[in-house]
Amino acid sequence: xxxxxxxxxxxxxxxxxxxxxxxxxxxxxxxxxxxxxxxxxxxxxxxxxxxxxxxxxxxxxxxxxxxxxxxxxxxxxxxxxxxxxxxxxxxxxxxxxxxxxxxxxxxxxxxxxxxxxxxxxxxxxxxxxxxxxxxxxxxxxxxxxxxxxxxxxxxxxxxxxxxxxxxxxxxxxxxxxxxxxxxxxxxxxxxxxxxxxxxxxxxxxxxxxxxxxxxxxxxxxxxxxxxxxxxxxxxxxxxxxxxxxxxxxxxxxxxxxxxxxxxxxxxxxxxxxxxxxxxxxxxxxxxxxxxxxxxxxxxxxxxxxxxxxxxxxxxxxxxxxxxxxxxxxxxxxxxxxxxxxxxxxxxxxxxxxxxxxxxxxxxxxxxxxxxxxxxxxxxxxxxxxxxxxxxxxxxxxxxxxxxxxxxxxxxxxxxxxxxxxxxxxxxxxxxxxxxxxxxxxxxxxxxxxxxxxxxxxxxxxxxxxxxxxxxxxxxxxxxxxxxxxxxxxxxxxxxxxxxxxxxxxxxxxxxxxxxxxxxxxxxxxxxxxxxxxxxxxxxxxxxxxxxxxxxxxxxxxxxxxxxxxxxxxxxxxxxxxxxxxxxxxxxxxxxxxxxxxxxxxxxxxx
Amino acid sequence: xxxxxxxxxxxxxxxxxxxxxxxxxxxxxxxxxxxxxxxxxxxxxxxxxxxxxxxxxxxxxxxxxxxxxxxxxxxxxxxxxxxxxxxxxxxxxxxxxxxxxxxxxxxxxxxxxxxxxxxxxxxxxxxxxxxxxxxxxxxxxxxxxxxxxxxxxxxxxxxxxxxxxxxxxxxxxxxxxxxxxxxxxxxxxxxxxxxxxxxxxxxxxxxxxxxxxxxxxxxxxxxxxxxxxxxxxxxxxxxxxxxxxxxxxxxxxxxxxxx
Numbered sequence: 099x100x101x102x103x104x105x106x107x108x109x110x111x112x113x114x115x116x117x118x119x120x121x122x123x124x125x126x127x128x129x130x131x132x133x134x135x136x137x138x139x140x141x142x143x144x145x146x147x148x149x150x151x152x153x154x155x156x157x158x159x160x161x162x163x164x165x166x167x168x169x170x171x172x173x174x175x176x177x178x179x180x181x182x183x184x185x186x187x188x189x190x191x192x193x194x195x196x197x198x199x200x201x202x203x204x205x206x207x208x209x210x211x212x213x214x215x216x217x218x219x220x221x222x223x224x225x226x227x228x229x230x231x232x233x234x235x236x237x238x239x240x241x242x243x244x245x246x247x248x249x250x251x252x253x254x255x256x257x258x259x260x261x262x263x264x265x266x267x268x269x270x271x272x273x274x275x276x277x278x279x280x281x282x283x284x285x286x287x288x289x290x291x292x293x294x295x296x297x298x299x300x301x302x303x304x305x306x307x308x309x310x311x312x313x314x315x316x317x318x319x320x321x322x323x324x325x326x327x328x329x330x331x332x333x334x335x336x337x338x339x340x341x342x343x344x345x346x347x348x349x350x351x352x353x354x355x356x357x358x359x360x361x362x363x364x365x366x367x368x369x370x371x372x373x374x375x376x377x378x379x380x381x382x383x384x385x386x387x388x389x390x391x392x393x394x395x396x397x398x399x400x401x402x403x404x405x406x407x408x409x410x411x412x413x414x415x416x417x418x419x420x421x422x423x424x425x426x427x428x429x430x431x432x433x434x435x436x437x438x439x440x441x442x443x444x445x446x447x448x449x450x451x452x453x454x455x456x457x458x459x460x461x462x463x464x465x466x467x468x469x470x471x472x473x474x475x476x477x478x479x480x481x482x483x484x485x486x487x488x489x490x491x492x493x494x495x496x497x498x499x500x501x502x503x504x505x506x507x508x509x510x511x512x513x514x515x516x517x518x519x520x521x522x523x524x525x526x527x528x529x530x531x532x533x534x535x536x537x538x539x540x541x542x543x544x545x546x547x548x549x550x551x552x553x554x555x556x557x558x559x560x561x562x563x564x565x566x567x568x569x570x571x572x573x574x575x576x577x578x579x580x581x582x583x584x585x586x587x588x589x590x591x592x593x594x595x596x597x598x599x600x601x602x603x604x605x606x607x608x609x610x611x612x613x614x615x616x617x618x619x620x621x622x623x624x625x626x627x628x629x630x631x632x633x634x635x636x637x638x639x640x641x642x643x644x645x646x647x648x649x650x651x652x653x654x655x656x657x658x659x660x661x662x663x664x665x666x667x668x669x670x671x672x673x674x675x676x677x678x679x680x681x682x683x684x685x686x687x688x689x690x691x692x693x694x695x696x697x698x699x700x701x702x703x704x
Numbered sequence: 705x706x707x708x709x710x711x712x713x714x715x716x717x718x719x720x721x722x723x724x725x726x727x728x729x730x731x732x733x734x735x736x737x738x739x740x741x742x743x744x745x746x747x748x749x750x751x752x753x754x755x756x757x758x759x760x761x762x763x764x765x766x767x768x769x770x771x772x773x774x775x776x777x778x779x780x781x782x783x784x785x786x787x788x789x790x791x792x793x794x795x796x797x798x799x800x801x802x803x804x805x806x807x808x809x810x811x812x813x814x815x816x817x818x819x820x821x822x823x824x825x826x827x828x829x830x831x832x833x834x835x836x837x838x839x840x841x842x843x844x845x846x847x848x849x850x851x852x853x854x855x856x857x858x859x860x861x862x863x864x865x866x867x868x869x870x871x872x873x874x875x876x877x878x879x880x881x882x883x884x885x886x887x888x889x890x891x892x893x894x895x896x897x898x899x900x901x902x903x904x905x906x907x908x909x910x911x912x913x914x915x916x917x918x919x920x921x922x923x924x925x926x927x928x929x930x931x932x933x934x935x936x937x938x939x940x941x942x943x944x945x946x947x948x949x950x951x952x953x954x955x956x957x958x959x960x961x962x963x
Contacts, residue, residue: 625902
C-alpha cells in the first residue's frame with residue numbers, strides 16, 4: 099500500500115512538468131524549467147558527494163571532475179558518435195565509476211587533508227588537460243551536446259527535460275535510500291565513525307571505501323550526463339574547482355549524511371539566486387557566508403536544525419538505571435548449528451604467539467587455553483600485551499609466530515570476520531562503538547559479517563538482501579528487548595551514560611550469537627553495584643546461554659568472583675596460569691601486578 | 705563538618721547541559737592541605753562538579769571560592785593562574801609530544817624562569833619515572849606512566865588545589881597503588897587534592913575526607929576516620945556483597961588508625 103502511494107507520488111512528480119509545460123507555459127516557462135532542472139542536476143551531484151563525505155567521511159574536493167567525465171562521455175556518445183542518450187547515460191555512469199575507483203585507490207592509504215589535496219590535483223588535471231584535449235572537446239570551445247532522443251521523440255522542450263531529470267532524481271533517491279537502509283550504508287557509516295570500530299565489526303574497510311568512491315562516481319557521472327544536454331554544451335570550464343566547492347557547500351549546509359538536507363540545500367542554492375536576481379553575482383559569497391554560519395551555529399546543517407526542533411518537543415530525560423544493577427544480557431540465536439565440543443574440552447587455544455611492533459616485542463611466546471563453558475580471566479600490568487593478544491585471538495593482529503585454534507580447528511589464517519562468523523564475539527576497551535550512530539544501528543552493524551549480500555544486492559534490494567536484513571533487524575530487536583533498551587533504540591550511543599554504553603557493547607558482542615566472548619575490561623567505568631551485577635550476568639551467560647568467556651580485567655574483586663581460571667601476562671610472556679585462587683596468591687603475580695595491598699585484600703576476604 | 709579558612713568552597717552550585725540540570729545545589733568544602741575524594745555512582749555529577757570548579761563548564765547558579773577568592777566568573781585559564789590544576793578524565797596527555805614537552809605545556813603560564821625550573825625539578829623528583837623517560841613520546845608510555853604525566857603536567861604551575869578525575873581508569877592495581885602513593889606524597893608537601901574516583905577501597909585508604917554525591921547533590925560528607933557506620937556509605941554507593949566486606953574493612957582500619 100505504502101509502496102503504491104510513493105510510486106504514485108513519483109509518477110505525479112514526473113508527469114507534472116510535462117503537463118504544466120503544455121497547459122500553463124506561462125507558469126513553467128523555458129527559463130524556470132532550466133533553473134529547476136539545473137538545481138536538480140546539482141542535487142544529484144551533491145547527493146553523490148554526500149555518499150563520500152556524508153556517509154563515509156572521505157573528503158573529495160574534486161567532485162566536479164566526475165561530473166565532467168559524465169558530461170563529456172555523454173557528449174562524445176550522443177554528439178560525436180550520434181548514438182542514443184540511454185547509452186550515453188550508461189557510459190557516463192560507468193566512466194564516472196571507473197575514474198572514482200582510480201581516485202579512491204590512494205584513499206585506502208591517505209586520509210584527511212592529503213586526500214583532499216590529491217582529489218583537487220586529480221580534478222585540476224582533468225579540467226585543464228583531459229577535458230580540453232582536442233580529441234575530446236576540440237579545445238576550450240567545448241563539445242556540442244544534442245538533446246536526448248527517444249525513438250523519433252526529441253526532448254527539446256525544457257519542461258520535458260525537467261521531467262527526465264526528475265525521473266533520474268527519483269532513481270538516485272531510491273538508490274541512496276537503499277544504500278543507507280542496508281548493510282552497505284551501515285558499513286560506510288561505520289568507516290566514517292571509526293575505521294577500527296568498523297573493522298572490529300567485521301567490515302572490510304578498504305573494499306567498502308572503494309565501493310563508496312565507485313558509487314559516488316557513478317552518481318556524479320549521471321549528473322554530468324544530464325548537465326551537458328541541458329546546456330547543449332560540455333565545456334571544461336564548467337567542471338572546475340569552483341563547482342567542486344559548490345558541491346561541498348551544498349553538502350555541508352544541507353547536513354553531512356542527510357539526504358533530505360542535501361536535497362533542500364541544492365534546490366535552495368539553485369533557485370534562490372535566480373529568484374532574487376541581484377544575488378546572482380554574489381552567489382559564491384552567499385554560499386561561503388552560509389557555510390561559515392552553518393559550521394558555527396548548526397554543524398549538522400539544515401538536517402540538524404530540523405531534527406533539533408523535532409527533538410525539542412519530546413524531551414527524553416530518563417534516569418540512568420544501570421548504576422544500581424544491569425539488566426539481563428541478550429541471548430540471541432543466529433541459527434548457527436551448535437558446534438561440536440572439542441575432544442579435549444578446550445574451546446580456544448593459542449600457542450607460542452609473538453608480535454613485534456617496530457623495536458617493541460609486544461608478545462613473546464604467549465599462550466592460553468580456555469576450557470569450554472568456563473569464565474577465564476586474563477590479567478597483567480599495563481603494557482603486558484593483553485589487548486594485543488585479544489587482537490591476535492580475534493584475528494585483527496597479524497603475528498609473526500604462533501597458532502590459534504578455535505573449536506579444535508586451526509584458525510590462524512582466518513580474518514576477523516571469518517572468526518566472528520564462526521562464533522568469536524568481542525568487546526573493545528573504551529572505543530568499541532560507533533558513537534554517533536544509534537543503539538539499533540550499532541546492533542545491526544555488529545552483525546555485518548553474519549550477512550553475505552553485497553553492494554549491488556543492497557542497491558536493488560534483492561530477495562536475499564531483504565531476507566538477511568529482516569533477520570538482522572529481528573536479532574537487533576531481540577537484543578534491545580532483552581536489555582530493556584527499546585526506548586533508546588534511536589538514541590545516538592554518545593548520549594548514553596557510561597554504564598549504558600557498556601551494555602550496548604555487550605549487546606553488540608552477543609547479538610552475533612557467539613560461542614566465545616572476549617571482553618576487554620568490561621567493568622571499566624561501571625559503578626560498584628553495576629560491576630556486581632555484571633558478575634551475575636556473566637555467570638548467566640555461561641551457565642544458561644552456554645557461552646564461554648575470556649575477560650581482560652583490572653578489577654580484581656570481579657576476577658576473583660567470576661573467573662574459574664586466570665592467566666597472567668607480563669612483558670608479553672606468560673607469567674602464571676591456573677585456578678583463580680592459586681594465581682592470586684602467586685608471589686610472582688603479586689610482585690609484578692597485584693601489589694601487596696590488593697593481594698592482602700583478596701587474602702582477607704577469602 | 706566545618707572547616708576554618710578553607711582552600712575550596714563550593715556553594716549552591718547548579719549546572720548541567722542544555723536543558724538537562726545535572727547539579728542541584730552542590731555544597732562542598734575542602735580544607736587547606738586536605739586530600740578530599742568525591743565518590744558516587746555514574747552520572748551523579750562528580751565530573752560535572754570538577755568541571756565547574758576548573759571552569760570548563762559555567763555554573764548556572766552558585767559560587768566557587770578558591771582560597772578566599774571568588775573565581776566563579778573566571779575563565780579556565782585564569783583559574784589556573786589563580787592556583788588551580790586539573791587532571792582530566794582519561795588523562796589526555798598530548799600523545800605526539802614528548803614527556804618533557806607535555807610538562808612544558810603544563811608550565812606554559814609560568815613566566816618566571818627560576819620558578820619554572822623549580823616546578824619541573826619537583827615534578828621529576830615526585831615522578832622519577834617521568835625523568836627517566838623525558839624524551840619519550842607520551843603516546844608510547846604505559847597507562848600508569850601516562851597517568852603520572854597527566855598529574856605532573858597539572859602540577860607544573862604549582863597549583864594550590866589540584867582536581868583529579870578518575871585516575872584509576874584502566875590502571876593495574878599495582879600501578880594505581882603507586883600513582884596514589886605519589887599523589888599522597890605531593891599532597892603532604894602542601895598541595896590540596898580533590899579527587900573523583902570509582903575505586904572505593906583505594907580511595908578510603910588514602911583520602912582524608914570523602915564527599916558522596918547522588919543525583920546532583922552531596923549526600924554525605926565526612927572525614928574517613930570519623931565514618932561511624934560504613935553501611936550508610938555502602939547504601940549510597942549501591943554496594944553489594946562483592947565489595948561490602950572490603951570497604952567495611954577499610955573503614956574499620958582507618959577508624960582504628962585514628963583512635
